[in-house]
Amino acid sequence: MSKRRIVITGTGAVNPLGHDVESMWKAMLTCQSGIRPTELFDASTFPSTFSAQVTGFDLAAHIGQSITKHPHIGRHGSFALAAAIQAWKQSRLGEWSKLDPRRLGVYLGSGEGSLDFDNFTGLLVDAWKDGSLDTAEWARLALERMRLQNEVQQESNMVLAHLAAEFQARGPAYNVLTACAASTQAIGEASMQIRCGDADAIITGGAHSMIHPYGVTGFNRLTALSTRNSEYQTASRPFDQTRDGFVLGEGAAILIIEDYELAKARGANILAEIIGYGASADAFRITDQDPEGAGAAASMRAALADAGIDHTQIDYISAHGTGTKQNDQVETRGIKAVFGNNTKVPVSSVKSMVGHLIAAAGATELITCILAIRDQVLPPTTNYHHLDPDCDLDYVPNEPRKAKVEICMSNSFGFGGQNNTLIIKRAD
Amino acid sequence: MADRRVAITGLGVVAPNACGAAAFWDKLIEGQSGIDRISAFDPTNFPCRIGGELRDFSARGYVPRDYRKAVKVMARDIEIAVAAADMAFRDSGIVTKGIDPAATTIDSRRLGCNIGAGLICSDLNELGAAVNTAVVGGKFDLKTWGSSGMTNLTPLWLLKYLPNMLSCHVTIIHGAEGPSNTITCGDASGHLAIGEAARLIARGGADVVIAGGAESKLNPMGMLRQQLLKRLCTTGNDSPTSACRPFDAGHAGAVVGEGGGLVILEEMSRAKARGARIYAEIAGFGAACDPCGLDVMNPTAGGLENAAAKAVAQAGIDASELGMILAHGTAVPGEDDCECAAWKAALGEKAPSIPAFALTGATGSLFAGAGAMEVVAAALALHNQVVPQTVNFASLAEGCSLNLSARPRPMNADYVISGSFGIGGQSGVLVLRKCK
Numbered sequence: 006m007s008k009r010r011i012v013i014t015g016t017g018a019v020n021p022l023g024h025d026v027e028s029m030w031k032a033m034l035t036c037q038s039g040i041r042p043t044e045l046f047d048a049s050t051f052p053s054t055f056s057a058q059v060t061g062f063d064l065a066a067h068i069g070q071s072i073t074k075h076p077h078i079g080r081h082g083s084f085a086l087a088a089a090i091q092a093w094k095q096s097r098l099g100e101w102s103k104l105d106p107r108r109l110g111v112y113l114g115s116g117e118g119s120l121d122f123d124n125f126t127g128l129l130v131d132a133w134k135d136g137s138l139d140t141a142e143w144a145r146l147a148l149e150r151m152r153l154q155n156e157v158q159q160e161s162n163m164v165l166a167h168l169a170a171e172f173q174a175r176g177p178a179y180n181v182l183t184a185c186a187a188s189t190q191a192i193g194e195a196s197m198q199i200r201c202g203d204a205d206a207i208i209t210g211g212a213h214s215m216i217h218p219y220g221v222t223g224f225n226r227l228t229a230l231s232t233r234n235s236e237y238q239t240a241s242r243p244f245d246q247t248r249d250g251f252v253l254g255e256g257a258a259i260l261i262i263e264d265y266e267l268a269k270a271r272g273a274n275i276l277a278e279i280i281g282y283g284a285s286a287d288a289f290r291i292t293d294q295d296p297e298g299a300g301a302a303a304s305m306r307a308a309l310a311d312a313g314i315d316h317t318q319i320d321y322i323s324a325h326g327t328g329t330k331q332n333d334q335v336e337t338r339g340i341k342a343v344f345g346n347n348t349k350v351p352v353s354s355v356k357s358m359v360g361h362l363i364a365a366a367g368a369t370e371l372i373t374c375i376l377a378i379r380d381q382v383l384p385p386t387t388n389y390h391h392l393d394p395d396c397d398l399d400y401v402p403n404e405p406r407k408a409k410v411e412i413c414m415s416n417s418f419g420f421g422g423q424n425n426t427l428i429i430k431r432a433d
Numbered sequence: 434m435a436d437r438r439v440a441i442t443g444l445g446v447v448a449p450n451a452c453g454a455a456a457f458w459d460k461l462i463e464g465q466s467g468i469d470r471i472s473a474f475d476p477t478n479f480p481c482r483i484g485g486e487l488r489d490f491s492a493r494g495y496v497p498r499d500y501r502k503a504v505k506v507m508a509r510d511i512e513i514a515v516a517a518a519d520m521a522f523r524d525s526g527i528v529t530k531g532i533d534p535a536a537t538t539i540d541s542r543r544l545g546c547n548i549g550a551g552l553i554c555s556d557l558n559e560l561g562a563a564v565n566t567a568v569v570g571g572k573f574d575l576k577t578w579g580s581s582g583m584t585n586l587t588p589l590w591l592l593k594y595l596p597n598m599l600s601c602h603v604t605i606i607h608g609a610e611g612p613s614n615t616i617t618c619g620d621a622s623g624h625l626a627i628g629e630a631a632r633l634i635a636r637g638g639a640d641v642v643i644a645g646g647a648e649s650k651l652n653p654m655g656m657l658r659q660q661l662l663k664r665l666c667t668t669g670n671d672s673p674t675s676a677c678r679p680f681d682a683g684h685a686g687a688v689v690g691e692g693g694g695l696v697i698l699e700e701m702s703r704a705k706a707r708g709a710r711i712y713a714e715i716a717g718f719g720a721a722c723d724p725c726g727l728d729v730m731n732p733t734a735g736g737l738e739n740a741a742a743k744a745v746a747q748a749g750i751d752a753s754e755l756g757m758i759l760a761h762g763t764a765v766p767g768e769d770d771c772e773c774a775a776w777k778a779a780l781g782e783k784a785p786s787i788p789a790f791a792l793t794g795a796t797g798s799l800f801a802g803a804g805a806m807e808v809v810a811a812a813l814a815l816h817n818q819v820v821p822q823t824v825n826f827a828s829l830a831e832g833c834s835l836n837l838s839a840r841p842r843p844m845n846a847d848y849v850i851s852g853s854f855g856i857g858g859q860s861g862v863l864v865l866r867k868c869k
Contacts, residue, residue, distance in 0.1 A: 047576065051579035140475045140477075160619060160857065162618045165722070166726045170724045175722060177720035182596045190614060197632065225583065226586055286612070291503070291506070
């Protein structure tokens, strides 16, 4: 029995470089930076005062009248909804009359919603008595002050609910939150659902915004973020020896994936085919990656085996490439373990321009792989100027490169050691 | 190539009424409730002041000696998962790195993990102590927080609260290097995690997967959110053990519990070859959603009817072959109604005659921990051929139609069905088959 094939027929994106896929891509091919001083809150005294924010975004411009169906949608949900509308339109799946809503799924790697920070901290201050929380007083005040929808929208499955409502999906619906690997894992697992016949088409991808005091506090305490405050535009330096952490971004990327036979039958425009998915766990430490990159390598190997191809057939790797000391070194080792010490495979990290979109990162990067195949050009790793002896691959430095691109690999690795890899190829 | 078959060979459970599968089963048969007045914090001003608490619970006794330090960076949800994982592996007889690193009986690369989780609530005392160092003129001051206040939080603070840390700690302790996922779909998480894990084994991506879910909303923030949703029972504060009444005429809302369950899923021929105790086989799985789930104040069953129909179809059985419906039974009146209608839509007119059972009367609502604990209970019921009693059930609520009982009943069937659904509108259903 041959496996069902999975194809991508729609893409949508909202991120610091643009509010649609083509704007994002144009910015990447002209080496733009989406990084600026943080304006979403007063971060002026934080260790990191800058981030990659989505600016000037207006959900109504994407959704029109339908916005009334989503009165309480949160920030990352808005990004997801706009991206999903773009992807849905491109796929033209909504025009296909035979679509059974029970066969239409939603599988996201969406983050939690933003905390109602002012209210939350205010309560902790007002109900603090003699060095500990007076929970009775806290409850009294919280019941007055906290708002239902702000609290509900923080559950990470609520973005699913918004997309299911917008597109009237009744099929399998999952949200996964495997940190920075979430949307790659979502797309991979969604592919498996189509492959085993649980759904015909799935709205998949991810959305996240952690650019709020709570999120930046968490990452700053972990010392994971770049603190190059005076050189913020060039602070995201994946694979460069002077890299000092990642730059926190936000956004969403959504793809419509479906069964190949269905796409053919309805005359869809196929953007690419997903041919391989791999997943692994480092099972090492919560704070560190496996230093030899064994987990990363296992994920890449599993994806290659799933695709039934050899590593020599990979034309480009879209790296996880966060710009932390550890990730880039470990990822380089992992790639070498699979591709050989002297591999010439080009590897780049668009996080150098768009920042790290956390749960939304992998889906965003997979879309850049589709565009690399379409336009036969590799997006660069910008801000790359100093060779790190531990990172000595071809990182497509500082400018895009014309190349023959038929098959791409995209990596995502989550805090805690959950690793995921996708492989796509040109549609035939 | 035919798909590989999947067996359940180990059960781990941390419930308000018992820890461990054997004790849990005893409590279910005795009908013992784990619900009492909340003791972990002062619940005075909450309209609902009762819950299914884990008393004197810590993961410390369930981790290898050299991992005990890490318990400090585990939120309660994580501790529950870590403890349940230890019990589940021990119950299965599979020796992992976490059980005995010198005698492992499983290839790490073929061992996967899939644990459902919720939005983990911050410890308000921990965060409050830091926040209160950044107060200027009686108000929280963000500038002071950024420059000095935040340094009062432990550097690893964020890692205590990431939902994927349930899976991550379990994979690290037990050396599980295969695929690892974290599903965050509210109450449906456990069924979805176990269903997805079974698919992983079926397609050959792993030989053994530990799967399930865990959550604790028994803290001020978690209680507050449920209270704002107006889902909680506020009339049972003086009679905690009888407050949570799924499908009963007196049902008046949910009671928050904490806990979780993890099951060991194992490829069938491997399980048989090592002579494992097989509680059940995963015979069918379905997942679905209801687009109306977005309106959280208007109950749905999250598409449970479609998920259940798919699971039954995949098992290739008729509804009359089911020996039990393990209902989700939140005890929220509107939700109970929707659930009964969903079972009827999926299983037909026979649905109200199939013996049914709901755990919540004894445990309260466990959110991401609910589904997996229900699957544990379903596997035990099938294995023991007994339908446990539904605690606090006396007579059916108007509009509800399930065959519940206040006494345990014998079962004579090869199949049981179990499903869950949650706020937001997702659902998952599993059909289990008795292994002969």
